[in-house]
C-alpha cells in the first residue's frame with residue numbers, strides 16, 4: 001500500500017447516452033479521489049447520475065451508456081478500457097458492491113452460506129470445505145444470530161435487514177480495498193437502516209476498507225462519511241468534508257438538501273416541523289438547461305447562470321463549489 005497515492009482517482013469522467021440519432025450527456029466533468037480507508041459519500045436526488053457513476057467505475061456500464069472521456073485509476077491502474085476478464089478479477093475481490101435491493105443480487109435458489117462460501121472459492125482458491133467454515137465466520141462477523149444454522153437458509157426465509165447483512169458478508173468476504181454501497185439502506189425501515197449503517201461503519205473502519213457511499217439522503221452520508229460530493233444533474237456541484245457541508249453549505253442545491261432533512265429538535269410539542277422541499281424536479285437528460293444545470297430551480301440564479309457553467313471555486317477547507325453565487 002503506497003501511503004501517498006489515492007486508492008481511487010476518478011478524473012473528468014463523462015458518461016453519455018448514445019443512440020444512432022442522439023447523444024445526451026448524463027455525467028460530466030466528475031472528479032473525486034478516495035484514499036485508502038477513506039469514506040466518501042456521493043449524494044443527490046434520484047436521477048442525478050450517482051448509480052451510473054458507480055457502475056462506470058467497475059466496468060458495468062452497458063449500452064446505450066458509454067464513458068466518453070475521463071479516467072478511473074484504482075491502485076494506480078487505469079480501469080477504463082480494461083478487458084472484462086481483468087475487471088471480473090477486481091469485482092467482488094478488490095472492489096465490492098452492495099445495492100439497494102439484496103434480492104436482485106442474491107441467488108434465490110442457493111443457501112446463503114453457499115453464496116458466501118463461493119467468494120472464498122472463486123477469489124481465494126479455498127476448498128469448499130474450508131470455504132463453508134469461513135462462511136459461518138463471515139455470518140457471525142455481520143452479527144447474524146446462530147450462524148451455523150443460518151448458513152443453510154435461503155434468501156426468501158430472511159428479512160430485508162438480514163438479507164442486507166448477507167450482502168455485506170459477501171461484499172467483505174475477500175477483504176476488498178473499496179466497498180461501493182449504492183443506497184444500501186433505502187429499502188429498509190429506519191431502525192434497521194441505522195443498525196446496518198452502524199455495522200458497515202464498524203466493519204469497514206476495523207478492516208481499513210475504503211467506502212464509496214451513495215445515497216439520496218444527506219443524513220445517511222453524514223453518519224458514514226468523511227468527505228462528500230454533492231451531485232446534481234450529472235455535475236459535482238460541491239465537494240467538502242462532511243462537517244463543512246453541515247456547518248456552511250455553499251451551493252444553493254446543498255442548502256436545499258440540508259433544509260429538507262429532518263433535524264434533531266425540530267419536533268417540538270407542536271409536532272413535526274414542516275420540512276422545506278426544493279421546488280421543481282431534476283431535469284431529464286434530454287432537457288438539461290444551458291449554463292448551470294440547477295439554475296431553473298435556483299433562487300439565487302442570475303442571467304449569467306443561464307448561459308455559463310460556473311468553474312470550480314476553492315473554499316479553503318479542501319473543498320470547492322461550482323456556483324457564481326455561492327456562500
Ligand SMILES: Nc1ncnc2c1ncn2[C@@H]1O[C@H](COP(=O)(O)OP(=O)(O)O)[C@@H](O)[C@H]1O
Nearest residue numbers: 017026045046047048049050051052053064285
Ligand atoms: N440504461 C439507461 N438508459 C437510458 N437512460 C438511463 C439508463 N440508466 C440510467 N439512465 C438515466 O441516467 C440518469 C442517471 O441515472 P442514475 O445514475 O440511475 O441516477 P441516480 O442513481 O442518481 O438516481 C437518469 O436520468 C436515468 O434516467
Ligand SMILES: [Mg+2]
Nearest residue numbers: 050051052182
Ligand atoms: Mg441510483
